[in-house]
Amino acid sequence: MSPPLSPWLKRGVVLLAWHVATSPVTALIHLRHASVRTDKMRATLPAKPLMVSTLDQEILPPPKSTRPQLPTTFWTWKRGPGEDYRIRYHQSGDKGPAVILIHGFGGNADHWAQNVPDLNPHYRVFALDLLGYGYSDKPSPKGRAPTELFNFETWAAMTEAFVKDIVHEQALAGVSPSEEGVYVVCNSVGGLVGLQLAVDRPDLVKGVMLLNISLRMLHLKKQPWFLKPFVKALQTTLRETRLGQLFFAQVATPQGVKNALSQAYHDKTRVTDELVEAILKPGLEPGAVDVFLDFISYSGGPLPEELLPRVDVPVYIGWGEEDPWEPIALGRAYGEFPCVREFRPFKGLGHCPMDEDPAVVDPFIREMVDTIEEERKGGAAPA
Numbered sequence: 001m002s003p004p005l006s007p008w009l010k011r012g013v014v015l016l017a018w019h020v021a022t023s024p025v026t027a028l029i030h031l032r033h034a035s036v037r038t039d040k041m042r043a044t045l046p047a048k049p050l051m052v053s054t055l056d057q058e059i060l061p062p063p064k065s066t067r068p069q070l071p072t073t074f075w076t077w078k079r080g081p082g083e084d085y086r087i088r089y090h091q092s093g094d095k096g097p098a099v100i101l102i103h104g105f106g107g108n109a110d111h112w113a114q115n116v117p118d119l120n121p122h123y124r125v126f127a128l129d130l131l132g133y134g135y136s137d138k139p140s141p142k143g144r145a146p147t148e149l150f151n152f153e154t155w156a157a158m159t160e161a162f163v164k165d166i167v168h169e170q171a172l173a174g175v176s177p178s179e180e181g182v183y184v185v186c187n188s189v190g191g192l193v194g195l196q197l198a199v200d201r202p203d204l205v206k207g208v209m210l211l212n213i214s215l216r217m218l219h220l221k222k223q224p225w226f227l228k229p230f231v232k233a234l235q236t237t238l239r240e241t242r243l244g245q246l247f248f249a250q251v252a253t254p255q256g257v258k259n260a261l262s263q264a265y266h267d268k269t270r271v272t273d274e275l276v277e278a279i280l281k282p283g284l285e286p287g288a289v290d291v292f293l294d295f296i297s298y299s300g301g302p303l304p305e306e307l308l309p310r311v312d313v314p315v316y317i318g319w320g321e322e323d324p325w326e327p328i329a330l331g332r333a334y335g336e337f338p339c340v341r342e343f344r345p346f347k348g349l350g351h352c353p354m355d356e357d358p359a360v361v362d363p364f365i366r367e368m369v370d371t372i373e374e375e376r377k378g379g380a381a382p383a
Helices: 007-021 024-033 035-042 152-172 190-200 228-240 243-251 254-264 273-284 288-295 304-310 328-336 358-377
Strands: 072-080 083-092 098-102 124-128 182-187 205-211 315-320 340-346
Touching: 072 152, 083 152, 098 152, 098 190, 124 152, 152 182, 152 190, 182 190, 182 358, 190 205, 190 304, 205 358, 228 243, 228 288, 243 288, 254 273, 273 288, 304 328, 315 328, 315 358, 328 340, 340 358
Parallel strands: 098 124, 098 182, 182 205, 205 315, 315 340
Antiparallel strands: 072 083, 083 124
């Protein structure tokens, strides 16, 4: 049994995880990744057999719930010599523009399960598990510099390869008319992935939607000078010693995950046991705790306010007004950048508005896609 940690240390670790990772809801969700509790936690969830598709790709059935059940397949991302990674994704819809859904830190494609049924009659919809999250591969960061692998540039490159290998190839094969680009809809930390992709490959991206994008308040450029030594020391300790796993092992329980989600969701009734299981279960995968501890060391890399001036495609921003970790008062400043078409507050919603109330967010997504599509057909240059 793990020794108890002092209350002040627990508070320090939670603060660091929430703000460095900048998606607080999933920071605590990822606490269940601690390998020392994997066997015990796995016993609390029902075992479900895997199904294998005719494409020799595993089909992972979602947990039994009232949440929509989406088919799951895998794609191999060939990042480089000796780096082939299996990436899990959902796909549905067989016509219209391609829309890619990117989750936040610690989340997975299932966080978009309630949005897909409304979107797939109109679009080809893809929801990804980023490398290191969900059921995608989780290569060990050990032996690498902190965040050398798990960073926004890596995930943007992964998404770019997915567009070329899956979205475009299927279009060319006749599943849907060939598209010049895709729409990217992102939550929290996933928003920086979408912006990085738009900066790196504007030819592949038609538009970006940011839902409560991470403010990255403990980025090195935003940390108060007196906190920097403490943050750095705590990051190193958590990443390089067992302290991080010991802490996470103590709070890695379904109830702990539910408590965290209840802080992120303003409407507590939306935090169901099915949601907890859908978010928690992939975190039992081997290697997930190392990914988490690596990413909370990520105080560098780009900020939203550094990427937005470099984006040449239309950006739409939605923000749950009741987000306790990414305050809308600070987020409104992002609406002033030239690429941003609209900044829309979502009244009564929190950090994950797309799941808390899809009936509010889905029409905003459709509005973005349909507006840009009409402009492109009419020859107008989206701005």
